[in-house]
Amino acid sequence: MAKDQLTPSRPDAFAALPRFSQDPAELELVRTDRSGFVPPTLPDGVVQAESVQDVVETLRVANRHRLPVVPRGAGTGLAAGASARAGEIVLDVHQMNRVLHIDPVEQTAVVEPGVLNAELNAAAAEHGLFYAPDPASTAICSIGGNIATNAGGMRCAKYGVTRESVLGLKVVLADGQVLVTGAGTIKAVTGYDLNALFIGSEGTLGVVVEATLRLRPVPVATATAAAYFDDVESAAAAAAAVVAARATPSVLELVDGPTLGAIDAATGTRHRSRGEAFLLIQTDGFGAAIERDVVLGAIEPFTRAVQLPADEAATAALLQARRDAIPSLERLGRTSIGDVGVPRKRLAEMVAGIQRISQETGVRIFTIAHAADGNLHPIIVADPDEPITTGAPKEALGRMFELARTLGGTLTGEHGIGLLKQDWVEAELGGLSRELQHRIKQALDPLGILNPGKAI
Amino acid sequence: MAKDQLTPSRPDAFAALPRFSQDPAELELVRTDRSGFVPPTLPDGVVQAESVQDVVETLRVANRHRLPVVPRGAGTGLAAGASARAGEIVLDVHQMNRVLHIDPVEQTAVVEPGVLNAELNAAAAEHGLFYAPDPASTAICSIGGNIATNAGGMRCAKYGVTRESVLGLKVVLADGQVLVTGAGTIKAVTGYDLNALFIGSEGTLGVVVEATLRLRPVPVATATAAAYFDDVESAAAAAAAVVAARATPSVLELVDGPTLGAIDAATGTRHRSRGEAFLLIQTDGFGAAIERDVVLGAIEPFTRAVQLPADEAATAALLQARRDAIPSLERLGRTSIGDVGVPRKRLAEMVAGIQRISQETGVRIFTIAHAADGNLHPIIVADPDEPITTGAPKEALGRMFELARTLGGTLTGEHGIGLLKQDWVEAELGGLSRELQHRIKQALDPLGILNPGKAI
Numbered sequence: 030m031a032k033d034q035l036t037p038s039r040p041d042a043f044a045a046l047p048r049f050s051q052d053p054a055e056l057e058l059v060r061t062d063r064s065g066f067v068p069p070t071l072p073d074g075v076v077q078a079e080s081v082q083d084v085v086e087t088l089r090v091a092n093r094h095r096l097p098v099v100p101r102g103a104g105t106g107l108a109a110g111a112s113a114r115a116g117e118i119v120l121d122v123h124q125m126n127r128v129l130h131i132d133p134v135e136q137t138a139v140v141e142p143g144v145l146n147a148e149l150n151a152a153a154a155e156h157g158l159f160y161a162p163d164p165a166s167t168a169i170c171s172i173g174g175n176i177a178t179n180a181g182g183m184r185c186a187k188y189g190v191t192r193e194s195v196l197g198l199k200v201v202l203a204d205g206q207v208l209v210t211g212a213g214t215i216k217a218v219t220g221y222d223l224n225a226l227f228i229g230s231e232g233t234l235g236v237v238v239e240a241t242l243r244l245r246p247v248p249v250a251t252a253t254a255a256a257y258f259d260d261v262e263s264a265a266a267a268a269a270a271v272v273a274a275r276a277t278p279s280v281l282e283l284v285d286g287p288t289l290g291a292i293d294a295a296t297g298t299r300h301r302s303r304g305e306a307f308l309l310i311q312t313d314g315f316g317a318a319i320e321r322d323v324v325l326g327a328i329e330p331f332t333r334a335v336q337l338p339a340d341e342a343a344t345a346a347l348l349q350a351r352r353d354a355i356p357s358l359e360r361l362g363r364t365s366i367g368d369v370g371v372p373r374k375r376l377a378e379m380v381a382g383i384q385r386i387s388q389e390t391g392v393r394i395f396t397i398a399h400a401a402d403g404n405l406h407p408i409i410v411a412d413p414d415e416p417i418t419t420g421a422p423k424e425a426l427g428r429m430f431e432l433a434r435t436l437g438g439t440l441t442g443e444h445g446i447g448l449l450k451q452d453w454v455e456a457e458l459g460g461l462s463r464e465l466q467h468r469i470k471q472a473l474d475p476l477g478i479l480n481p482g483k484a485i
Numbered sequence: 486m487a488k489d490q491l492t493p494s495r496p497d498a499f500a501a502l503p504r505f506s507q508d509p510a511e512l513e514l515v516r517t518d519r520s521g522f523v524p525p526t527l528p529d530g531v532v533q534a535e536s537v538q539d540v541v542e543t544l545r546v547a548n549r550h551r552l553p554v555v556p557r558g559a560g561t562g563l564a565a566g567a568s569a570r571a572g573e574i575v576l577d578v579h580q581m582n583r584v585l586h587i588d589p590v591e592q593t594a595v596v597e598p599g600v601l602n603a604e605l606n607a608a609a610a611e612h613g614l615f616y617a618p619d620p621a622s623t624a625i626c627s628i629g630g631n632i633a634t635n636a637g638g639m640r641c642a643k644y645g646v647t648r649e650s651v652l653g654l655k656v657v658l659a660d661g662q663v664l665v666t667g668a669g670t671i672k673a674v675t676g677y678d679l680n681a682l683f684i685g686s687e688g689t690l691g692v693v694v695e696a697t698l699r700l701r702p703v704p705v706a707t708a709t710a711a712a713y714f715d716d717v718e719s720a721a722a723a724a725a726a727v728v729a730a731r732a733t734p735s736v737l738e739l740v741d742g743p744t745l746g747a748i749d750a751a752t753g754t755r756h757r758s759r760g761e762a763f764l765l766i767q768t769d770g771f772g773a774a775i776e777r778d779v780v781l782g783a784i785e786p787f788t789r790a791v792q793l794p795a796d797e798a799a800t801a802a803l804l805q806a807r808r809d810a811i812p813s814l815e816r817l818g819r820t821s822i823g824d825v826g827v828p829r830k831r832l833a834e835m836v837a838g839i840q841r842i843s844q845e846t847g848v849r850i851f852t853i854a855h856a857a858d859g860n861l862h863p864i865i866v867a868d869p870d871e872p873i874t875t876g877a878p879k880e881a882l883g884r885m886f887e888l889a890r891t892l893g894g895t896l897t898g899e900h901g902i903g904l905l906k907q908d909w910v911e912a913e914l915g916g917l918s919r920e921l922q923h924r925i926k927q928a929l930d931p932l933g934i935l936n937p938g939k940a941i
Contacts, residue, residue: 132830135829189645192681202921207917215860217898218902221940222678229674234677315770315779316771370670372591440675441673462664469682473921
């Protein structure tokens with residue numbers, strides 16, 4: 030431990046803690062997330078918490094000495110919500126990664142925050158159950174991070190976001206006190222909805238150390254289709270037609286032509302030869318096949334070709350193609366993954382607007398979208414040595430936020446604000462909302478030690 | 486206006502407001518809700534708000550003079566959340582009752598708080614849509630009250646509670662400022678979840694004056710069944726078997742024998758001749774008929790008889806029987822409607838425990854339940870001249886709350902705390918949670934003028 034790296038104001042504060050390190054190699058690993066944002070300095074130290082008690086002790090020390098703490102899960106965030114710099118200590122909970130309990134009858138799971146989304150789903154699958162929120166990063170993102178950002182994924186339009194799957198939380202507050210929220214029941218309205226307050230608060234109100242989650246039965250049947258289009262506007266219009274046809278697909282994912290090309294290049298598939306845009310459609314439940322046919326009927330006027338997978342392997346390959354989108358783009362350069370949301374009927378306008386912004390700013394932007402809930406991920410790709418969060422990319426980002434707002438939407442559907450989107454929050458929320466949020470922050474973390482500068 | 490009824494501290498504060506009244510006959514109408522609780526005194530006055538501006542002006546006056554205000558919708562609450570007494574002014578918004586906009590493409594509605602739940606559903610139905618939360622009181626309860634209590638109903642296990650259907654709110658804060666929360670999109674995570682904070686806060690944090698709600702497509706198909714059982718424990722066990730069979734019925738309502746008898750007596754039906762307990766089952770969606778058969782297979786070992794309605798009229802009659810439960814019991818005496826929730830697999834234990842508590846306290850308790858989410862409504866019926874919120878009824882209520890907690894449950898699944906359940910909140914939430922809730926209240930309503938003594 031290189032204690033001399035600490036500033037004079039906090040020389041010995043954390044040194045007594047177990048699992049505290051100032052090894053620069055370790056600090057490098059917890060410096061930022063997958064947003065493309067790199068803080069100018071390293072954090073002062075990191076605590077690798079292995080238990081609730083570790084979290085409690087860390088926050089007690091931090092609270093006593095007014096030291097800022099950056100909670101961290103798997104570090105897969107896309108908004109610099111877990112980025113840390115000099116003057117800050119990282120509280121890393123990724124090693125608290127046990128599935129504590131699965132109740133197959135009640136269809137609930139109790140997990141520690143470091144459990145990966147895919148690990149929970151694997152454990153649930155043994156009981157014929159699944160955990161609905163499924164970010165594209167399911168294999169590498171943690172439940173704690175999912176809760177911190179109110180993460181979504183591909184199945185939200187049908188099954189809701191993280192908030193709808195969290196029944197209760199155990200949270201360590203800024204002063205080290207341990208709070209239990211929620212109840213062990215599907216419905217509970219005793220007092221204010223503290224669950225929802227912590228969900229999506231990006232570690233600024235407390236550190237989640239345990240979660241009781243709702244699982245759901247694996248659908249008895251699933252039906253999948255891939256549709257290809259001449260252009261992305263047609264695909265967006267088709268997605269709107271699905272909603273208008275009163276279908277509720279569990280998956281309705283849009284991928285534009287350039288992204289298809291990147292997936293093909295990275296994985297050897299040939300999607301782009303079939304069209305300049307792609308919709309991945311999945312229905313599930315007792316009427317899955319019937320509902321798929323309704324969806325296909327709705328999109329028929331817009332499509333160039335439709336492909337029905339012949340077997341489970343072909344179905345898995347289609348889902349994997351969508352999951353390969355971001356890794357494939359990351360091979361092309363530095364990426365910054367946008368997360369705007371618009372009313373579903375404005376999807377085609379937003380898609381067209383993104384193309385226009387790309388042309389006008391000279392910034393390469395690839396678009397994928399959770400089409401059934403109007404949540405788009407425009408992905409900026411820059412050269413490896415170009416800045417991704419300043420200059421032209423930032424200009425493009427800002428214009429996309431503005432367009433989303435103009436269309437009645439939001440600057441973030443599921444990734445959060447972090448540090449990256451601070452400049453645009455006021456325009457979306459307005460001054461009064463921000464003021465209230467700061468009052469709530471003040472009520473829960475009066476010294477302001479939890480993840481300062483993030484979220485609100 | 487009888488100004489002399491005001492206490493000296495607030496003689497003229499509200500007199501200048503339009504639509505302010507101190508007519509005792511009007512005050513009598515806004516004195517309490519349907520909980521059975523009658524405040525010892527009348528409130529000092531009532532404002533019949535007709536616009537956002539009326540609400541703003543009322544709260545500005547109240548804030549300036551530190552006068553407590555009790556927001557009120559349709560007055561159908563079951564926890565004395567809208568009860569008001571001397572020293573308090575009622576702010577009644579039931580006349581703000583316009584459906585401002587329905588967007589059939591985006592599947593959203595914008596409404597004023599006084600719109601009745603059933604009115605919204607009728608307006609949505611014209612576009613092939615419905616609003617999912619459906620309290621039994623749908624015909625008489627208002628959206629504002631639904632939001633204040635995070636109301637549920639029969640369809641929650643499949644479609645979620647009010648919180649899952651609210652996209653955005655317009656709220657007048659304690660000081661008269663107008664806050665807009667949420668976004669016009671299905672997903673949005675910019676800042677803290679203020680929507681969820683106001684939903685279920687029972688008018689203690691602000692007064693909702695407009696709501697943007699999510700509608701859903703009316704299911705393409707619905708399948709209904711009624712199952713009769715030898716006893717209520719068998720019906721509860723059957724309900725647990727439905728969950729275990731991985732079905733997701735849209736309706737799974739349990740009614741016990743004595744309640745069936747009351748319904749029969751009030752409406753001329755003959756349900757109780759078929760069994761001592763009843764499950765109303767409805768599945769919906771593209772596979773509705775298939776799913777109903779799965780449900781019937783799961784409950785077959787427990788049933789005495791199953792009835793499939795022959796046509797729409799017969800289906801409507803079964804649904805109406807369940808809706809008739811509470812009005813039928815209200816004919817027997819004064820009612821106090823409980824609202825405990827337990828983990829779904831504990832339903833049979835809770836039902837048996839309620840029967841035991843009834844026997845031991847000598848209090849008549851009838852039980853209906855939203856079985857798919859473990860939410861029971863044990864209904865205490867007392868003689869018209871007996872107290873319903875003190876004495877033996879209160880003893881029985883307290884013991885039911887305690888039992889629910891022992892089983893891992895909650896004292897309220899969807900009705901809220903109001904005044905009625907204040908004595909038991911601490912035991913469920915614990916001191917730290919309550920303290921946090923009071924800090925949040927303090928942050929939003931520093932003078933404590935909004936619905937004092939309720940909810941938290």
